[in-house]
Amino acid sequence: xxEHNLDSDNPDRRAFLKAGAVVTGSALAxxxxxxxxxxxxxxxxxASDKVRWGMLIDVNKxxxxxxxxxxACNEENGLSGATGPQDSQWIRKLNIRxxxxxxxxxLPMLCQHCEHPPCVDVCPTGxxxxxxxGIVLVDRHTCIGCRYCMMACPYKARSFVxxxxxxxxxxxxxxxxxxxxxxxxxxxxxxGENTTACVEACNAAxxxxxxxxxxxxxxxxxxxxxxxxxxxxxRADLRLNTGVRYRGI
Amino acid sequence: MPSQEFCLSPRECKPAMFWSLMGLGGLVLxxxxxxxxxxxxxxxxMTGMNNQIVWGLPHVFAVFLIVAASxxxxxxxxxxxxxxxxxxxxxxxxxxxxxxxLAGGLIVLVLDLGRPERLIVAMTHYNFKSIFAWNMIFxxxxxxxxGLYLLTLMDRRLNPWSKPVGLIAFLWRLALTTATGSIFxxxxxxxxxxxxxxxPMFIIYSFSYGLAAFILVQSVMYKWNEIQVDERxxxxxxxxxxxxxxxxxxxxxxxxxxxxxxxxxxxxxxxILFDGGIYPVLFxxxxxxxxxxxxxxxxFSQAGRHPATVFFAAxxxxxxxxxxxxxxxxxxxxxxxxxxxxxxxxxSFFDGVVASYTPTVWELLLGIGGIATAFLITTAAVxxxxxxxxxxxxxxxxxxx
Numbered sequence: 001x002x003e004h005n006l007d008s009d010n011p012d013r014r015a016f017l018k019a020g021a022v023v024t025g026s027a028l029a030x031x032x033x034x035x036x037x038x039x040x041x042x043x044x045x046x047a048s049d050k051v052r053w054g055m056l057i058d059v060n061k062x063x064x065x066x067x068x069x070x071x072a073c074n075e076e077n078g079l080s081g082a083t084g085p086q087d088s089q090w091i092r093k094l095n096i097r098x099x100x101x102x103x104x105x106x107l108p109m110l111c112q113h114c115e116h117p118p119c120v121d122v123c124p125t126g127x128x129x130x131x132x133x134g135i136v137l138v139d140r141h142t143c144i145g146c147r148y149c150m151m152a153c154p155y156k157a158r159s160f161v162x163x164x165x166x167x168x169x170x171x172x173x174x175x176x177x178x179x180x181x182x183x184x185x186x187x188x189x190x191x192g193e194n195t196t197a198c199v200e201a202c203n204a205a206x207x208x209x210x211x212x213x214x215x216x217x218x219x220x221x222x223x224x225x226x227x228x229x230x231x232x233x234x235r236a237d238l239r240l241n242t243g244v245r246y247r248g249i
Numbered sequence: 250m251p252s253q254e255f256c257l258s259p260r261e262c263k264p265a266m267f268w269s270l271m272g273l274g275g276l277v278l279x280x281x282x283x284x285x286x287x288x289x290x291x292x293x294x295m296t297g298m299n300n301q302i303v304w305g306l307p308h309v310f311a312v313f314l315i316v317a318a319s320x321x322x323x324x325x326x327x328x329x330x331x332x333x334x335x336x337x338x339x340x341x342x343x344x345x346x347x348x349x350x351l352a353g354g355l356i357v358l359v360l361d362l363g364r365p366e367r368l369i370v371a372m373t374h375y376n377f378k379s380i381f382a383w384n385m386i387f388x389x390x391x392x393x394x395x396g397l398y399l400l401t402l403m404d405r406r407l408n409p410w411s412k413p414v415g416l417i418a419f420l421w422r423l424a425l426t427t428a429t430g431s432i433f434x435x436x437x438x439x440x441x442x443x444x445x446x447x448x449p450m451f452i453i454y455s456f457s458y459g460l461a462a463f464i465l466v467q468s469v470m471y472k473w474n475e476i477q478v479d480e481r482x483x484x485x486x487x488x489x490x491x492x493x494x495x496x497x498x499x500x501x502x503x504x505x506x507x508x509x510x511x512x513x514x515x516x517x518x519x520x521i522l523f524d525g526g527i528y529p530v531l532f533x534x535x536x537x538x539x540x541x542x543x544x545x546x547x548x549f550s551q552a553g554r555h556p557a558t559v560f561f562a563a564x565x566x567x568x569x570x571x572x573x574x575x576x577x578x579x580x581x582x583x584x585x586x587x588x589x590x591x592x593x594x595x596x597s598f599f600d601g602v603v604a605s606y607t608p609t610v611w612e613l614l615l616g617i618g619g620i621a622t623a624f625l626i627t628t629a630a631v632x633x634x635x636x637x638x639x640x641x642x643x644x645x646x647x648x649x650x
Contacts, residue, residue: 083597085299085604094600096592109588109596118437124381125374144371145363147303148381154438156586156598160303160363163294176292177363234588238437249589 043190052115052134053184053243054215055199056222056231057107060248061209062202064106067093069210072201073110076185078169088159088174090182091198096249105249108198108210111136111157111182112234113243119149119158119181128179134215134243135184145177154235157181184212184243215243263473267632274625281618284611285360293363296612301604302582307361309574310616313458314354314623315388315429316451317570319422320459322347322395325402326422329415335482339467340415342636344399346466346627347422347459351391353623360615380431387425394418403634426452433577440517441581446507450500454573457493461566464490466627468560470637478556487559491548494566498541501573513590520584521576525603528580531572540569579606 073091074081083089091110097103113136119128120136127143130136138149150158158181165174171187174180185196195212202210213222231245288295298305325344328337336343359365375382398418401411430451436442464486471478505522508514521528544562552558583604588594594601630636 085301085599086294088300089598092596092598092600094588094594094596096589096594098592100591109598109600120376121378122381122435123376124379124385125370126376127374142367142370142374143364144367145365146358146371146381147363148379148432150300150303151436151582152438154586155588156300156600159300160293162299163292179363235438 047131047133047135049132050216051132052215053113053189054134054213054222055110055113055184055196055244056211056225056247057244058209058211058247059105059107061207062105062107063205063207063209064095064104066106066205066207068201068205068207069093069108069198072197073182076169076188076197077172077183078165078167078174086160086162088161088180090157090159090180107246107249109155109157109234110198110244111153111184112155112240113182113184115241115243117240118152118154118238122148122152124148131186133189135186135189136181137183137186138179138181140173140175140178143178145179147179149179153181154238154240266473267628270628271625274621274628277621278618278625280614281360281621284614284618285365288611288615289365295609297606297608298612299604299606301599302579302606304578304582305606306575306579306608306612307357307615308578309571310619311354311357311361312429312578313570313574314350314357314619316426316455316574317458317462317567318347318350318354319391319426319429320455320457321350321463322418322422323456323459324463325398326415326419329398329402329411330419335485338638339463340411341399341402341634342467342470342631342638343463344395344402344418345630345636346463346623347395348392348399349623349626349630350462351388352626353619353621355388356622357615357619360618380428380435384425384428384432387421387428391421391425394421423452426455433581438586439581439584440508440514440587441521441577441584444504444507446500446504450497450504453493453496453500454570457490457497457566458570460486460490460493461563461570464559464563465567467638468556468563470631471556474637480554483556483559484554487548487553487562490559490563490566491545494541494545494548498537501536501541516587517584520603521580525580525583528576528583532576532580535572536569536576539565540572544569 070089070091070093071081073079077090079088079090091108094107094109096105096107098105113130113134115130115134117128117130117136120130122128124146125142125144127139127141128136128149129139145160147160150160158179160179161174161176164176168174172183185198188195188197194214199210199212202208211222211225213220215223215226217223218227225247226245229247231247232249233240233242233245296305322343324336324342325340325347327333328335328340328343359368362368371385375385377383394414395418398411398414401407401414427448430447430449433442434444434447468478505518509518519525521532523529544565547553547558547562547565550558553562583606585594585599585601585603588600
């Protein structure tokens, strides 16, 4: 005799199992969800090298003339948005035109969060550093403002703060006389949001040209995409193993 | 009369002249400090430096002084390490100038930092992968070793140690200049740098700039004491300078020829040598002609036997050295980074365009502060200790009587 028959013969038992499943499910579900959030690290827990944060940019989806990612970055990180030669720009829209074919492409350029970052190599005090999870940052307490990292960065990704700053975002400390660059919105990552302001803005605009995630997690959307499509590193000849990859160049 | 004890004779003391020189140097240094505090308050926004040209005029002066500082020690090394008597008599002055010029160069670098008050951080946090961190060790060690070397040269009891300590100082200075050249040589991403040639080329440059600076200071000291430098000594120094100038020109040529051979670097070479605006002018007119060919012509001309001609030639070498640093440091940054070879690039962040740079008076004041520092240290030191080259002086005195 099968269990199915047993169940169908006993309506009370079936109701009990249903109710039990609902109760167990509602008790466990928040825990499972919380577990997902907890995976993002508790504030006191150091960054883990099990994770490597990265970004994939599909230049075919990146709209020419759209700079929503730049605006969002400026707002999130408290940058003025001014574009003079002495102003900070953490992300910029780069227009490139193939010299022979004339094909024009527009793409966001930012710190590439290299595995072997030249800025970290050259920094005399170790202020330029790479976190265990691959995010390249500047320690505001030990940066002496020598700008050697800016000389060394192949992507022109870094800016020097040329004048005193006011009205800063408390989550994103910046300061006159220090070098700074894209942090992959580390404040958002550390809160467990696991996204960046530029990616959110790109998605909100409906372009979905930017993907942020854990390159080490084979199940992540970014890892899946990088398995499916050919992607490019900028200045791949330097073998820096960048965390930012491009598709469609 | 204690003040006269420091002079060769009361006639040569010239206290009024001495104090005017110290006053002049102090005034320049005061200007430097004013510029420093002004920039410290307002930020680098008051300079011509920006996110494209991150190292500017102060670095031109600073790197020149640092490179020349290591080179000026060569005079002492030839004496102590290679046993040449004529150079031995000049070893103390050479060591003093090395310390004074390095101090001058470093003060400019420190005053230009974005966070100069964090110098202590730089002295306590070392990233040993950084050639900059190694330089800090080399610079500090240079002061200690050359200081000790001076002691062995000037204290009779320690004199036997001058050869081994001199050898260490010589090797240390080679390492120091190698590291200074490598600051540029290790910048893999920039077309203008990224060459192993920078290390030996900077060593050769240092020989030339250092000896030229030595000749200038020595000439002034002889003039001050109203004595003539011996012709044979002058001939040796100027011939050595000529060899160093020629070697510098050779290394410069090799650097550019190898760059031209690499197809990737050709665009940069065209920029720096031909169509890069101010930079080709400074390269050919300043570095090559004024700092190289003209001093060579002067040294080997009929007038080359005169101290004034040699002085002028040395002055041109020092001037040319500043042009060289300007072309190397500013020109190398002005040429745009090529993120996508084969593509034309443009952005709001000045991608794909030649970066513009107009230095301000604040940067000039920081830069000349280095020269003022070296000048003040030297002037004060030659006043209180015997740095005047002795051998030929005694000979000349004997001949006169």
